[in-house]
Amino acid sequence: MHKEFSPDPDGKKSAGSKKIYRAPDKRNIQGRKRCGEFLGRSAAFLAAALVVALTVSIIYFIGSKGLATFTVHGVRVTEFLFSTQWWPDRPLEEGGPAVGSLTFILGSLLVSLLAVAVSAPLSVIVAVFMVEIAPVWGQRALQPAIEILAGIPSVVYGYVGLSLLVPFIRNYLGGEGFSVLAGFIVLSIMILPTIISVSTDSLRALPPQWKEAALALGSTRWQTIRLVLVPAARSGLITAVVLGLARAFGEALAVQMVIGNTRTIPHSLLEPTITLTSAITMDMGYTIMGSLWNSALWSMGLILLLMSFLFIMVIRVVVRGGMVR
Amino acid sequence: MNARLADRLATVMFWMGAAAVLAILALLLGYILWHGIRVIDWRFLTTPPQTIAAGGGVGPQIFNSFYLLLLTMFITAPLGLLAGIYLAEYAGKGRITEYIRLSIETLTSLPSIVVGLFGLLIFVNMTGWGYSLMSGALALAVINLPLMVRISEESIRSVPCELREASLALGATRWETMWRVILPSAFPGLVTGAIIAAGRVFGEAAALLYTAGMSSPILNFSDLNPWSPTSPLNPFRPAETLAVHIWKINSEALIPDVRRVADGSAAVLILVVLLFNICARWLGRRIYRRLTAM
Numbered sequence: 001m002h003k004e005f006s007p008d009p010d011g012k013k014s015a016g017s018k019k020i021y022r023a024p025d026k027r028n029i030q031g032r033k034r035c036g037e038f039l040g041r042s043a044a045f046l047a048a049a050l051v052v053a054l055t056v057s058i059i060y061f062i063g064s065k066g067l068a069t070f071t072v073h074g075v076r077v078t079e080f081l082f083s084t085q086w087w088p089d090r091p092l093e094e095g096g097p098a099v100g101s102l103t104f105i106l107g108s109l110l111v112s113l114l115a116v117a118v119s120a121p122l123s124v125i126v127a128v129f130m131v132e133i134a135p136v137w138g139q140r141a142l143q144p145a146i147e148i149l150a151g152i153p154s155v156v157y158g159y160v161g162l163s164l165l166v167p168f169i170r171n172y173l174g175g176e177g178f179s180v181l182a183g184f185i186v187l188s189i190m191i192l193p194t195i196i197s198v199s200t201d202s203l204r205a206l207p208p209q210w211k212e213a214a215l216a217l218g219s220t221r222w223q224t225i226r227l228v229l230v231p232a233a234r235s236g237l238i239t240a241v242v243l244g245l246a247r248a249f250g251e252a253l254a255v256q257m258v259i260g261n262t263r264t265i266p267h268s269l270l271e272p273t274i275t276l277t278s279a280i281t282m283d284m285g286y287t288i289m290g291s292l293w294n295s296a297l298w299s300m301g302l303i304l305l306l307m308s309f310l311f312i313m314v315i316r317v318v319v320r321g322g323m324v325r
Numbered sequence: 326m327n328a329r330l331a332d333r334l335a336t337v338m339f340w341m342g343a344a345a346v347l348a349i350l351a352l353l354l355g356y357i358l359w360h361g362i363r364v365i366d367w368r369f370l371t372t373p374p375q376t377i378a379a380g381g382g383v384g385p386q387i388f389n390s391f392y393l394l395l396l397t398m399f400i401t402a403p404l405g406l407l408a409g410i411y412l413a414e415y416a417g418k419g420r421i422t423e424y425i426r427l428s429i430e431t432l433t434s435l436p437s438i439v440v441g442l443f444g445l446l447i448f449v450n451m452t453g454w455g456y457s458l459m460s461g462a463l464a465l466a467v468i469n470l471p472l473m474v475r476i477s478e479e480s481i482r483s484v485p486c487e488l489r490e491a492s493l494a495l496g497a498t499r500w501e502t503m504w505r506v507i508l509p510s511a512f513p514g515l516v517t518g519a520i521i522a523a524g525r526v527f528g529e530a531a532a533l534l535y536t537a538g539m540s541s542p543i544l545n546f547s548d549l550n551p552w553s554p555t556s557p558l559n560p561f562r563p564a565e566t567l568a569v570h571i572w573k574i575n576s577e578a579l580i581p582d583v584r585r586v587a588d589g590s591a592a593v594l595i596l597v598v599l600l601f602n603i604c605a606r607w608l609g610r611r612i613y614r615r616l617t618a619m
Contacts, residue, residue, distance in 0.1 A: 033498050033501070034498070036500055036501070037499060037500045039500075040500035040503070040504070041411075041415055041499075041500065043407055044407045044408065044410045044411035044414070044415060047404045047406075047407035047408040047411060048408040048411040048412060048425050050404065050408070051408055051429055051471070051474065052424050052425055054432065054467060054470070055427075055428035055431050055432055056428075058432075058435070058443050061447065065442075065446065122342055122345065122346070125338065125342030126342050126346050129339040129342060129343045130343075133339050134343065138343065141347065142343060142346065142347070144602075145346065145347055147521075148350060148598075148602060149349075149350055149353075151521075151524050151528070151598045151601070151602060152353065152528070152595065152598065153527070153528020153529070153530065153568050153594055153598065154528070154530065154531070155528070155530045155568045155571045155572045155594075156357065156528070156568075156571070156591050156594055156595060157353075158572070158575075159571055159587055160353060160356060160591075162575060163584070163587070163588075164356060189349055189353075192349075196346075219328075220328045220329060220331070220332035221335075221336070222328075222331055222332040222336070223331075246434050249436070250435070250439070251436070252437065252438040252531040253530055253572050256576075257572070257575060257576070277436065277438050277531075281438065281534065285534070285535060285539075289450070298442065301438070301442045304438070304439050305435070305439055308434045308435055308439075309431070311434060312427075312430050312431060312434055
């Protein structure tokens with residue numbers, strides 16, 4: 001009797017008669033588990049490492065192409081950054097070629113700063129409204145509205161700007177319609193959802209006791225918001241605005257469609273100008289790889305890349321310095 | 326001005342701010358749909374565009390947009406999920422984690438035109454594919470990847486810790502716990518996030534101008550061999566998406582009915598984005614209900 005239930009060393013004797021329970025080989029399962037764990041962990045790590053590799057290669061390739069203007073074609077950095085002489089196709093006899101891109105840089109800075117100046121106050125107002133003031137139905141209406149605004153593709157913003165805003169400006173305010181004004185209005189609407197959602201998050205993260213304490217001291221709601229909540233959420237709000245600025249600075253097609261793309265420094269909001277992104281968009285397909293004109297466009301891409309680094313650094317410094325203690 | 330009056334005025338200001346945002350959205354959607362819905366019919370959705378005559382549609386462009394989206398998601402979904410798992414589960418507080426996070430931040434804030442330039446250099450020129458769906462999909466993957474990583478990290482982190490501890494206490498390895506316990510409960514968040522990311526990618530255009538190209542070859546929709554040059558499924562053919570089409574016809578088209586085609590395309594684009602949004606919410610809620618049996 002006992003024999004049948006004891007493990008059979010060579011497994012021949014009772015093979016046909018009765019099924020025998022075999023304890024699973026523990027070492028083997030442990031081994032397989034460890035192997036699975038190792039494989040899974042490595043795959044996850046490789047995917048994360050790929051993100052780093054991708055970033056490094058983007059920096060390397062854009063950097064090396066962008067620097068060719070200075071290393072291969074011998075343009076001085078100061079000339080590229082601070083000159084407005086843009087004659088990339090003018091022959092040597094007529095004083096060319098020159099690739100001063102100050103006009104483009106100024107155009108980009110101008111429209112994105114104006115866009116933020118319009119968008120940031122409105123966004124903070126809406127964020128405070130959503131967190132502190134709105135009744136439940138107000139939040140239910142605004143949250144999806146902001147998500148939809150964020151989801152609308154930038155070409156659609158550009159197209160509405162082109163078919164609604166540009167004729168409006170032309171008919172009622174004067175000028176060609178294609179203008180700095182149209183550019184920054186389109187951008188300011190595009191960056192609204194970015195600023196609103198980050199500001200809302202930072203206002204929601206504040207400890208409720210602060211508000212309660214302020215109200216208990218007899219402050220009105222406005223005083224609480226202005227003197228306690230907004231200052232306390234300062235670092236989050238600045239982060240939101242910088243993110244909005246970054247988005248406005250890098251936006252290409254929507255701006256290109258409404259800004260007019262003339263290589264002149266504008267003297268009023270109703271005049272057209274050009275930005276770095278729209279110059280790249282328009283000319284990249286028509287220039288020959290490796291020519292001076294082409295290299296100058298890559299250098300503009302490099303400027304965009306460096307600007308986005310600058311924005312990340314600003315956010316990091318602000319967040320680190322403004323932690324709620 | 327006394328405090329009470331200031332409070333009243335401020336309240337009015339906040340209400341007006343919120344109303345302004347809703348009004349902007351209503352104006353945008355109303356304008357696009359009002360002009361666009363009248364254009365959309367079956368012919369517009371299925372016929373190819375005309376080059377000089379009026380009356381063209383956007384059939385191939387719609388197909389290209391969805392196909393490109395599919396290719397992009399095939400590339401980013403697994404990579405994003407794995408990298409998200411690494412950050413949520415394995416990453417310590419070391420220098421390497423710091424580099425990974427910095428890279429994700431960098432990729433997130435890169436202007437899409439810069440990604441397009443990178444794609445032009447690497448996927449179009451160095452690989453020798455030329456303007457192609459594959460180049461476009463890889464460029465879009467670069468834009469989509471940081472978003473997917475963040476989405477998967479967040480939905481994995483939002484799974485309650487007790488589930489993980491219970492599974493580990495039963496002797497499961499971390500990977501088994503992740504695969505059998507945590508990912509199923511993070512699934513609703515993952516799906517919702519992925520669909521929203523897909524909506525973003527669907528409307529992207531700047532990165533595609535010089536990667537997927539600004540033209541579509543004549544396609545033969547009965548040819549399903551992915552290696553044939555006229556097949557719509559061939560991933561190495563140039564492809565113009567709907568978003569790129571809107572931009573292109575507005576800046577350089579010769580057709581007399583630019584306005585009509587652009588209105589219709591913008592409306593289709595908006596409707597698809599709205600559809601993605603609604604689907605994401607509905608699906609997320611449905612899966613959540615099924616998983617929690619509520």
